[in-house]
Amino acid sequence: MVSKRLIWxxxxxxxVCLSGARTVHAQQPTPSDDEVNAIARQLFCPVCQNxxxxxxxxxxxxxxxxxxxxxxxxxxxxxxxxxxxxxxxGARVLAEPPRTGFNWLIYIVPPAAFLLGLYLLFRAYQxxxxxxxxxxxxxxxxxxxxxxxxxxxxxxEELRKRR
Amino acid sequence: xxxxxxPSTAPARRSIPLWIQxxxxxxxxGLLAVLLLGILRSEHPILRVGSKVRxxxxxxxxxxxxxxxxxxxxxxxxxxxxxxxxxxxxxQPCADEAADLETAWRAYQPGGRVVFLGVDYVDTEPExxxxxxxxxxxxxxxxxxxxxxxxIFNRNLGVPxxxxxxxQGVLRSIQIGPFxxxxxxxxxxxxxxxxx
Numbered sequence: 001m002v003s004k005r006l007i008w009x010x011x012x013x014x015x016v017c018l019s020g021a022r023t024v025h026a027q028q029p030t031p032s033d034d035e036v037n038a039i040a041r042q043l044f045c046p047v048c049q050n051x052x053x054x055x056x057x058x059x060x061x062x063x064x065x066x067x068x069x070x071x072x073x074x075x076x077x078x079x080x081x082x083x084x085x086x087x088x089x090g091a092r093v094l095a096e097p098p099r100t101g102f103n104w105l106i107y108i109v110p111p112a113a114f115l116l117g118l119y120l121l122f123r124a125y126q127x128x129x130x131x132x133x134x135x136x137x138x139x140x141x142x143x144x145x146x147x148x149x150x151x152x153x154x155x156x157e158e159l160r161k162r163r
Numbered sequence: 164x165x166x167x168x169x170p171s172t173a174p175a176r177r178s179i180p181l182w183i184q185x186x187x188x189x190x191x192x193g194l195l196a197v198l199l200l201g202i203l204r205s206e207h208p209i210l211r212v213g214s215k216v217r218x219x220x221x222x223x224x225x226x227x228x229x230x231x232x233x234x235x236x237x238x239x240x241x242x243x244x245x246x247x248x249x250x251x252x253x254x255q256p257c258a259d260e261a262a263d264l265e266t267a268w269r270a271y272q273p274g275g276r277v278v279f280l281g282v283d284y285v286d287t288e289p290e291x292x293x294x295x296x297x298x299x300x301x302x303x304x305x306x307x308x309x310x311x312x313x314x315i316f317n318r319n320l321g322v323p324x325x326x327x328x329x330x331q332g333v334l335r336s337i338q339i340g341p342f343x344x345x346x347x348x349x350x351x352x353x354x355x356x357x358x359x
Binding site for chain 1: 187194197251252253285286287290306308309310311314
């Protein structure tokens with residue numbers, strides 16, 4: 001009698017465990033808005049001009065965010081999702097353009113312009129630093145004194161003659 | 164001694180080396196040229212009526228192929244009048260003309276001299292399929308993967324847009340926005356079938 005009850009209990013426990021396991025499998029957590037937007041902000045709306053996907057209010061963008069949510073729920077990685085978007089909608093959807101062809105200008109020109117600006121500033125600073133030093137030198141040491149200035153000497157000579 | 168002939172006490176001004184100046188100017192001119200080229204390319208339409216349409220490949224959605232094939236090359240359709248319609252499930256004007264396109268397609272399909280190609284522009288497949296079912300679209304339709312097809316026709320593509328290509332592969336008509344009726348579509352296609 002006891003063993004029969006034990007068997008029934010074991011069957012019951014097994015049944016509960018199996019149904020629980022099934023429930024856990026079916027209820028995979030839905031990705032949150034933050035998780036979806038973390039990927040969406042790395043993409044741009046393929047239709048609107050210069051609008052990141054995470055803030056784009058159109059119906060099309062809502063569909064794309066839903067697609068990202070679905071892919072995340074299916075266990076797809078961020079890189080896979082971005083690649084999917086590139087294949088379907090072109091490389092222009094990427095917030096960070098791929099480093100190919102003319103896109104290199106985006107990565108080269110701004111740092112180059114910055115470095116050039118730094119260099120020009122440095123040159124200007126050097127020139128500015130040199131200028132005052134030399135003019136101070138002129139004022140302090142190289143101005144002719146009254147004693148040996150030929151112009152002053154001539155004025156004094158004239159004055160002496162008139163006395 | 165005149166002031167002009169007095170020796171100057173100002174320091175000699177050191178200018179930026181010539182090669183750097185040349186490099187800077189070349190860089191600036193190059194950058195401006197690239198920008199100008201980009202603006203010109205984006206402003207001008209790629210295809211005009213009368214131009215030959217570059218070949219492209221359209222892969223179809225399952226169940227929406229052409230003669231059982233999963234994809235078609237434009238060049239393989241030479242000799243037929245081809246109507247290329249860009250649409251999207253999120254586009255209301257596309258929905259407005261969907262029934263007219265289907266009516267026109269059903270009128271031309273038996274003759275086999277006209278092919279309609281629906282090109283789904285930046286869309287998601289589940290919504291696209293729901294749209295195709297809702298409007299009972301039966302002509303060959305597929306996604307514009309990588310927007311490669313729309314870039315052949317118009318860089319600033321909006322939807323709907325419809326391009327009609329004649330038997331020689333020359334673009335003969337551009338419709339920006341929806342057709343008002345099936346008769347409007349036939350008014351574009353029929354003259355091409357008549358060899359006009």
